[in-house]
Amino acid sequence: MLLALLFVTGNFPPDVAQKLVGEALTSGIAYARLEELTDTIGPRLSGSAGAEAAVQWALKKLQQDGLAAHLEPVKVPHWVRGEESGEVLPSPGVAGYRLALTALGNSVGGSASAEVVEARSLAEAASLGAAARGKIVFFNHTMSAPEDYGKFIEMRTRGPSAAARVGAVAMLMRSLATGSLRSPHTGMTSYDPDAPRIPGAAISTEDADLLHRLLRRGPVRVRLSLGCRMLPDADSANVVADVRGREKPEEVVLIGAHLDSWDLAQGANDDGAGVAMVMEAGRVIAALPQHPRRTVRVVLFMNEENGLAGGKGYAAAHQGELGRHVAALEADSGAGPPLAVRLRSGDGGSSMLAPWLAPLASLGIELGEGDASGADLSPLDPSGVPLFAVHPDVTHYFDIHHSAADTFDKIDPGNLARNAAAIAVVAYALAEMPGTLPRPAPKPSHDKQEVTRPAAH
Amino acid sequence: MLLALLFVTGNFPPDVAQKLVGEALTSGIAYARLEELTDTIGPRLSGSAGAEAAVQWALKKLQQDGLAAHLEPVKVPHWVRGEESGEVLPSPGVAGYRLALTALGNSVGGSASAEVVEARSLAEAASLGAAARGKIVFFNHTMSAPEDYGKFIEMRTRGPSAAARVGAVAMLMRSLATGSLRSPHTGMTSYDPDAPRIPGAAISTEDADLLHRLLRRGPVRVRLSLGCRMLPDADSANVVADVRGREKPEEVVLIGAHLDSWDLAQGANDDGAGVAMVMEAGRVIAALPQHPRRTVRVVLFMNEENGLAGGKGYAAAHQGELGRHVAALEADSGAGPPLAVRLRSGDGGSSMLAPWLAPLASLGIELGEGDASGADLSPLDPSGVPLFAVHPDVTHYFDIHHSAADTFDKIDPGNLARNAAAIAVVAYALAEMPGTLPRPAPKPSHDKQEVTRPAAH
Numbered sequence: 038m039l040l041a042l043l044f045v046t047g048n049f050p051p052d053v054a055q056k057l058v059g060e061a062l063t064s065g066i067a068y069a070r071l072e073e074l075t076d077t078i079g080p081r082l083s084g085s086a087g088a089e090a091a092v093q094w095a096l097k098k099l100q101q102d103g104l105a106a107h108l109e110p111v112k113v114p115h116w117v118r119g120e121e122s123g124e125v126l127p128s129p130g131v132a133g134y135r136l137a138l139t140a141l142g143n144s145v146g147g148s149a150s151a152e153v154v155e156a157r158s159l160a161e162a163a164s165l166g167a168a169a170r171g172k173i174v175f176f177n178h179t180m181s182a183p184e185d186y187g188k189f190i191e192m193r194t195r196g197p198s199a200a201a202r203v204g205a206v207a208m209l210m211r212s213l214a215t216g217s218l219r220s221p222h223t224g225m226t227s228y229d230p231d232a233p234r235i236p237g238a239a240i241s242t243e244d245a246d247l248l249h250r251l252l253r254r255g256p257v258r259v260r261l262s263l264g265c266r267m268l269p270d271a272d273s274a275n276v277v278a279d280v281r282g283r284e285k286p287e288e289v290v291l292i293g294a295h296l297d298s299w300d301l302a303q304g305a306n307d308d309g310a311g312v313a314m315v316m317e318a319g320r321v322i323a324a325l326p327q328h329p330r331r332t333v334r335v336v337l338f339m340n341e342e343n344g345l346a347g348g349k350g351y352a353a354a355h356q357g358e359l360g361r362h363v364a365a366l367e368a369d370s371g372a373g374p375p376l377a378v379r380l381r382s383g384d385g386g387s388s389m390l391a392p393w394l395a396p397l398a399s400l401g402i403e404l405g406e407g408d409a410s411g412a413d414l415s416p417l418d419p420s421g422v423p424l425f426a427v428h429p430d431v432t433h434y435f436d437i438h439h440s441a442a443d444t445f446d447k448i449d450p451g452n453l454a455r456n457a458a459a460i461a462v463v464a465y466a467l468a469e470m471p472g473t474l475p476r477p478a479p480k481p482s483h484d485k486q487e488v489t490r491p492a493a494h
Numbered sequence: 495m496l497l498a499l500l501f502v503t504g505n506f507p508p509d510v511a512q513k514l515v516g517e518a519l520t521s522g523i524a525y526a527r528l529e530e531l532t533d534t535i536g537p538r539l540s541g542s543a544g545a546e547a548a549v550q551w552a553l554k555k556l557q558q559d560g561l562a563a564h565l566e567p568v569k570v571p572h573w574v575r576g577e578e579s580g581e582v583l584p585s586p587g588v589a590g591y592r593l594a595l596t597a598l599g600n601s602v603g604g605s606a607s608a609e610v611v612e613a614r615s616l617a618e619a620a621s622l623g624a625a626a627r628g629k630i631v632f633f634n635h636t637m638s639a640p641e642d643y644g645k646f647i648e649m650r651t652r653g654p655s656a657a658a659r660v661g662a663v664a665m666l667m668r669s670l671a672t673g674s675l676r677s678p679h680t681g682m683t684s685y686d687p688d689a690p691r692i693p694g695a696a697i698s699t700e701d702a703d704l705l706h707r708l709l710r711r712g713p714v715r716v717r718l719s720l721g722c723r724m725l726p727d728a729d730s731a732n733v734v735a736d737v738r739g740r741e742k743p744e745e746v747v748l749i750g751a752h753l754d755s756w757d758l759a760q761g762a763n764d765d766g767a768g769v770a771m772v773m774e775a776g777r778v779i780a781a782l783p784q785h786p787r788r789t790v791r792v793v794l795f796m797n798e799e800n801g802l803a804g805g806k807g808y809a810a811a812h813q814g815e816l817g818r819h820v821a822a823l824e825a826d827s828g829a830g831p832p833l834a835v836r837l838r839s840g841d842g843g844s845s846m847l848a849p850w851l852a853p854l855a856s857l858g859i860e861l862g863e864g865d866a867s868g869a870d871l872s873p874l875d876p877s878g879v880p881l882f883a884v885h886p887d888v889t890h891y892f893d894i895h896h897s898a899a900d901t902f903d904k905i906d907p908g909n910l911a912r913n914a915a916a917i918a919v920v921a922y923a924l925a926e927m928p929g930t931l932p933r934p935a936p937k938p939s940h941d942k943q944e945v946t947r948p949a950a951h
Contacts, residue, residue: 218675218899243901442675
């Protein structure tokens with residue numbers, strides 16, 4: 038049975054496994070590059086000078102690594118934060134208090150000074166009716182674990198419009214976070230066409246607890262001022278780099294990550310780490326004596342955080358060849374210890390792939406259950422591209438996600454290298470195995486993946 | 495032998511133990527008061543409106559509790575923070591980057607824009623000589639556990655003068671912290687008379703790591719701007735409240751905490767928690783059908799954080815009765831689970847006290863080794879006042895200490911109540927036992943206790 042299976046599927050060439058894993062785990066290059074990206078370029082919000090510098094930096098590195106690299110232009114939103122502040126206003130019996138606050142990405146700027154009303158869901162906000170008129174709606178929730186992110190993210194993406202629809206003048210929300218030392222967490226919001234555009238901001242979990250307690254004592258007034266604004270769309274680019282397949286170059290295994298980050302910090306974990314991983318995976322595959330059968334393509338997407346222009350742009354530009362995209366990965370779940378390979382394919386994909394993952398068994402990584410999606414890959418869903426993922430431990434992912442604490446020091450070099458090695462092995466396997474994965478049923482829409490993946494964007 | 499011991503020392507009346515512990519663990523009053531203090535008054539830096547409000551609040555509560563409470567005036571420094579900012583300046587190959595920074599307490603304000611030079615100790619700063627002239631000296635260190643605080647605190651208290659002495663224009667330091675999400679930790683600095691007064695600020699541990707890494711790449715320039723300034727001394731007060739002893743009212747067991755806090759947050763752990771504990775201990779002792787033999791005195795000191803005016807003022811005002819202060823405690827190590835009672839007395843004190851701690855055994859608290867000092871008690875040292883402490887677990891104390899994250903949500907109500915109960919039991923024991931503790935040898939100076947206690951100020 039095993040022999041029969043190997044006859045059909047082949048197996049991983051041991052000398053290649055040794056080269057890929059050995060190089061990724063000893064080169065130190067992924068870690069050194071992440072340091073260079075985060076320390077010398079820093080924050081990379083779409084449209085910023087940092088984002089542009091990162092594009093040029095990545096292009097040059099990938100070319101140095103021997104990949105056929107080029108830029109693919111995309112227009113991106115250009116949102117800037119400006120100065121921002123907020124405070125609980127003094128009232129009889131309650132002193133004023135500065136809030137730890139940060140604007141939601143893409144929020145309109147503006148000021149408000151109004152009474153606060155708390156809501157635990159979009160539905161509860163809607164039910165406030167006239168009670169919310171002229172007030173600041175404060176969305177509170179009970180996020181305590183990474184898997185809660187998907188439950189509450191609609192407060193961030195749709196909260197300002199939900200609040201505006203019942204007459205609120207501004208919206209605050211408890212940060213989507215699993216840890217906090219008074220650190221607010223930003224993230225994209227968007228506006229429905231049918232509602233006024235009001236400012237939206239996140240406050241630290243500590244400040245959310247405070248508002249909740251103060252509201253038990255009586256009316257609470259808050260002043261907030263957001264200096265953010267949306268500038269005209271900017272020119273930017275995805276970075277696309279191929280390790281050209283030796284037999285079937287038109288068949289593509291895509292390994293991607295997003296080069297943009299939020300502006301509050303270095304974006305080391307989100308998603309500098311993913312960028313460093315897929316660049317390293319591409320580098321070690323390109324350095325093999327012989328390329329795999331199919332093309333391995335490194336794609337560094339722009340604007341995952343606040344628009345998905347890069348993901349959409351890639352799908353549009355490559356529409357004609359998506360049928361020959363045999364698999365795609367986006368590394369965007371941080372750099373925790375890699376735990377498992379995940380797969381979304383048609384029936385039988387797992388049993389094809391599993392034997393090819395033998396080189397990862399010693400690293401404790403096996404094929405497991407779970408989500409293999411990535412926000413930038415969601416535009417590929419209508420084409421039925423099989424997805425794969427190397428899933429890291431995300432226990433602490435949301436402690437720093439989208440906050441000022443997403444800095445290089447949070448990255449463990451050994452875990453970063455193990456993720457890069459695992460991505461290299463799986464990408465090579467998919468590019469070298471005799472057959473291609475059965476394709477999943479095409480999905481008509483990507484909206485759900487964009488907003489509910491627990492460990493991404 | 496046991497009977498003989500009990501004959502000499504007496505033991506704890508079981509009905510009293512039941513009342514004290516039962517009430518402290520079920521009333522919820524310490525926690526409710528801490529919420530009121532932190533949420534409705536908030537930060538309480540000496541000289542601020544918050545500090546004054548806290549004094550009036552505490553006086554009223556202690557009077558409501560039936561204690562004979564009054565204010566004892568002290569003049570305190572009045573330092574205000576103002577706006578503050580800092581950044582790594584852009585240079586060839588390195589983008590600019592905003593620093594998470596906060597002025598050290600009592601620092602002069604000012605601006606600087608200069609190259610950074612790193613030092614690992616005051617001695618290393620001194621050895622820089624001309625290499626530091628016109629630069630910003632950046633003190634870096636390796637604090638990773640609470641017990642490291644005493645090792646590195648001289649960087650904060652003496653760093654600006656050490657840097658100024660070699661010609662530096664400003665001083666930065668790595669926050670004294672065991673945890674960080676980009677959160678700088680303030681704390682008092684002071685200036686030597688023989689050195690120019692230059693601005694001093696703490697940066698988050700993440701930013702310290704960044705500066706260290708960038709300095710390996712080449713020269714690093716930083717701009718900082720501190721809006722802080724020292725105003726004329728302000729009028730404030732210690733709050734002093736007695737449960738008058740039924741037999742020897744002139745003999746005093748002092749249980750204290752400090753009412754002032756830093757300005758960055760609510761000061762819940764430092765030292766709102768201590769305030770709530772000793773107020774509750776005083777309350778439950780005052781509520782007993784019969785007061786203990788000696789006076790139990792609650793003292794809420796003002797200005798522990800940046801001057802010790804309250805501690806010094808108390809010692810001066812009560813100089814004539816310090817010989818009859820039979821023991822003193824300052825609760826200023828946060829509200830972690832209480833682990834042990836500690837004692838500093840003359841020989842034989844432990845064997846006198848131990849049998850009286852029987853009511854605490856069920857709470858897992860026994861007489862243990864370790865430091866019993868408190869900053870506000872250090873002026874009592876020359877009078878040989880025995881010191882005692884209820885020592886909580888301080889593992890996470892320095893995660894939030896002196897930072898914006900020292901907020902009410904960090905306090906566990908059960909631990910707070912257990913600390914209050916333990917303080918009540920020990921204070922009652924010392925006030926009721928037939929004899930008084932042997933006095934330790936008087937200490938001529940309190941400087942050492944002020945700066946090296948790991949879990950306080």
